[in-house]
Amino acid sequence: MTTGRLREKFTDNQDGLNKLHKRVQAIQVDPDSFDDPMRARNDLADAITEAREFSAPYGSPDHIDGVAGRYRQAAAIVDRAQGDVKKVAKEGLPAVWVGTAGAKASEVVGAASYSADQMAQKFEEAVPVLRALSEGIREAQSKHDFGVSALNAAASILNNGGLLMPADELRRAKTAVLDGVSYMSEAAGRAKAAGVEAQKALTKLASEARARKVTADGLTDADRLVLADAAAPGGPADLNEILTANELKRSSEFMDKMNAHDKAEFDRLLSAAKSPQERAYLMKALAAGHDVREIDRFAQQIHGRSPQWLSDRLTPVVIQSTESGTNYVNYQGAKWDQGPDGTCVASSTVNARAMIDPLYALRLTTGGRPGDPAYDNPTAFADRLKQEQNRVHAEGGGDPLPDGGMNPYGQQHVNDVEVGGHTGANYAERKLDNTAERQASLAEIERNVDDGVPVPVDVKGYSGKHAMMIVGHEGDRLQVYNPWGTTTWISEDDFVNNRMGYTTNGHYPTAYSVYLPK
Template structure:
């Protein structure tokens, strides 16, 4: 019998539930003995405990090094250096402090997650042992029944044995399911922790380790520091890979451009542009437009990062406007939710595209760089994506909107082409389907790749995008012009109407970014 331990036990449970009566004695005994041959929940608790201790020690060491860096390096440098050198030293010291804090937190959270998994192993084994006790008793009863003839058959004993067998296999299934769920949770938690690694993913020739650390630590202002880092670890990796595809002259030119930047934020946006697949010529033109504003991180955020994290997850489902110049990143009254979700998703990973939408290529020019002009460009861009993604039959018969297949195709064309990924459409028709797709959603979003998805009430559909995640909370962008934090439980159990009045509750299809 193949499959996982849980799948095998569930099949045995079904067979045990079905076998009863005089003719079922032998069959029931066979299934009980098959259950007894299944191994108990696996996992070396002693070895895992050692790893928990090692992770906690690493977290403690990060805290110790952070204290040392503050007292022995940062304070002494600030007391001796002045001017530009002191400012640069302070930036480097802060980046180092942030990285030590993040690393220590990752180690500590990993230790906690692994410790909870160790507890789950112990709980699963205890439940499994309890189940095996019931099975052993069932075997003794069934052995006695098997030795009797048809005229000595005792239905009461059979009922007792059957109940013991059902109790036993139910406990074993519960133990296996508990461990399976704990394993899945641990894998998801470790994936999230891995995605936090920033500086470790950057290996840019021409930049020393400290420069790379400062760039990886660059964030936009407005909320929790770590939630507003410009570069994801995945984007840093793509930038690194794309750098090595350049010619030697282009590589040298790009590194020179990075060294000429006025701020770590400007440097991070150049790397984000490289990660989005642009040429050095295009990136130089982009930098010429933002360079004069590079000393103002707030200006950069407003023009290049459409969604900045303000306060972290909110379980009250409060709406947070997504705006530029007082005008929303919204679809307006037209049926362009797919197009708008796609436009926002691309703007999130492509700073050149975001700048074109917010400024029309003329940053600082009041004729272009204002909310009303942005709204006109946004409307035109939605129509470009909308019209280009539909077919002539939809126009001929006056069918509004876009199909789920077209939603995937425009996400591939507009977004995936700038992330090195592609979008797979996953139909989710059950709670199990939505639970199964959730790890892929988490992985995509943790890598900075927005996930678009369709909700439906059977009569009409609506597309939105998942643009952020923290723990078990997902940040959903509604193309009506705002974001809302929803729980993963809301997603799995079709409660997406918490996003807003008129939003269908049921998730129907999910476009997952894959590499």
């Protein structure tokens, strides 16, 4: 079952049952409150009829358990295969070329080993998700059955009563109806909760099936595998893939739209690249919307550089782990921060663009002259970063510096231009005025971040207001970039319940607004 169908199949009847419960509560069955016992009896009978029209929660727990078992078997099979592939990779292979993108056989086998390991992990991670879904549906169906039994008991009371039922019998019938509707409402809520949790987890796992998102004509399966799995060094590979899901899709679409000349030139650049990381950054540049002429110059600047060199200059945020705590974002010791000026919106936007546009990142870190000590140094980087932050601040119509600040219209505009212009997203503000709205926004925030689209978030507290950017998601945790030059992992519960202060030394605990693609 697809995750889209999960939402459809587990749509709940809870609202309708809750409304019915309120109507039953209003039925008067005490002698001091009514003068027509026949009406009370008929109203209760009608409520029973209406409640019986609500279907039991959909799903077969036994079937879902069977699927979970098959996933576990698949995980074991893939795990054994991964061991065989890993052995081949370790024994070494000749440096032959395969695929039009120039991936070496050793790179392909290494990527295959890594992908098999990831596949086994994802299959295994799906098992408890499916088990929880099965148990949730089983519990929901059991509660629904309790509700039906209570309704049947109420109907029996009404059917066995005389023409004019005593008040105590009407009270018994009403209590049974209320119990039945309550059980059915709880069942619907349990089914919905189980479906939502399963959909969220399975959508995340599906988003990580990355190689299938590379669809460009002319690339072999080996090319797709190596490109999708290329990661920046410095942290777990699965948290630092260079190409996001959205970039894999966009770069493939752009390749398919190229004319013959540009396609041949881009193929040449890919084939000449010296590492999977170098190829991945070329594809990332294409996904960001750069033409082949721009990418050609970029390719010359990064050609033959080590993966660590590329990561330092082209990937501002490398994720070390998903544990709580603050990590500093810097280039050669100079922080990616806003400094003393009130350019938090602009600074968050600049960092987000640098994460998705490697040409932009290279221009900021090296001035477009990598290796030239007059340009490629911490002080020069800090100066360029400040100038760029000021430019974006002015673009958004920000208030005079140093106090600064920017209104929602300006914030949306700079994110549309600077970030959305390179991801295909157009942002719209969504208010988060209460816990329920923050909870409701989580799934969409995480889906966009999983696809590689950063999500701006505004926070407030006793110190005023501040703008940051949600740039990562793993499990039930969100990674937040603070333009004070740090990244921090917080839990979903922190986001929902006004504990965003972990990212700002306690100054701004409440998320009150996010900007999501329309």
